[in-house]
Amino acid sequence: MKFEKLRFIQENEPKTAAENMAVDEVLLCTADCPVFRCYGWIRPSVSFGYFTPWKAVISQYAGRDLVRRWTGGGMVEHGEDFTYSLVFPAERGLPGTGELYRSIHLVIENLLRTNGRAVEMALIPDSVRSDACFEKAVEFDLKLQGEKIAGAAIRRNRKGLLLQGSIQRLKVPEYFGAMLVSALGERVEIYTLSDVLMEKAVRMAKEKYGAAEWNRRL
Numbered sequence: 001m002k003f004e005k006l007r008f009i010q011e012n013e014p015k016t017a018a019e020n021m022a023v024d025e026v027l028l029c030t031a032d033c034p035v036f037r038c039y040g041w042i043r044p045s046v047s048f049g050y051f052t053p054w055k056a057v058i059s060q061y062a063g064r065d066l067v068r069r070w071t072g073g074g075m076v077e078h079g080e081d082f083t084y085s086l087v088f089p090a091e092r093g094l095p096g097t098g099e100l101y102r103s104i105h106l107v108i109e110n111l112l113r114t115n116g117r118a119v120e121m122a123l124i125p126d127s128v129r130s131d132a133c134f135e136k137a138v139e140f141d142l143k144l145q146g147e148k149i150a151g152a153a154i155r156r157n158r159k160g161l162l163l164q165g166s167i168q169r170l171k172v173p174e175y176f177g178a179m180l181v182s183a184l185g186e187r188v189e190i191y192t193l194s195d196v197l198m199e200k201a202v203r204m205a206k207e208k209y210g211a212a213e214w215n216r217r218l
Contacts, residue, residue, distance in 0.1 A: 001095065001103035006185025007035045009193060010177050014040035017047060017067035017078070018209035022201040023193065025070055027087045028162045030197065035087040036184060038177035041065075044079040047164075048131075049153060054216040056131045068215045071164050073153035074133035082167040082176060089160040097154045100163065102140040107183045108150055108167065109142055117170065119144050134168055144170060 015023070020039055027035050045065040048057045049072045057066055057075055086104065088094060105121060112119045122137040130136050134148050142150035152165030173179070181188055208214050
């Protein structure tokens with residue numbers, strides 16, 4: 001799968017956990033073509049899936065910034081990882097979630113192999129049960145020496161589709177985001193977050209992703 005046109009946002013300044021989630025949602029609501037974004041975290045953080053119980057998170061990660069994702073999945077530690085998101089607007093015709101998941105991870109697998117990493121794609125889910133996302137691999141996740149190193153979560157609505165992914169337990173090159181977006185898009189446009197978009201994201205971070213009503217909803 002390769003996108004005809006793909007906008008690329010590579011942020012130089014890290015954001016808070018709430019701001020990162022808010023930017024992804026604002027992009028989902030406003031994008032008119034697929035957007036790929038990679039970003040960092042001001043402080044050690046944990047994002048957790050839409051259906052993850054708050055008590056399970058706070059009992060393990062009380063010292064980190066915590067934020068509930070709009071997407072599903074388990075608990076993901078952030079700070080040292082390579083974090084990215086992909087927004088796909090509904091008007092473009094949404095791909096199947098399983099095929100998109102597999103396609104993105106296949107591209108990541110090929111890039112990591114090119115850089116000398118013996119990465120393999122999981123074809124069956126791990127049997128371990130855990131709320132921590134990187135303690136268990138599901139189908140099409142990536143593993144290195146038996147450990148999960150790449151996973152993602154997807155959710156779609158009438159606006160479009162949002163995929164949020166993370167690569168952990170290995171250091172990717174500084175230019176990995178540019179390599180990844182070049183492999184995903186036939187035509188890549190460098191895109192900068194506008195002041196208007198950031199104003200919306202900062203407001204959403206305060207009113208939603210930074211609020212107890214959202215993070216402790218379950």
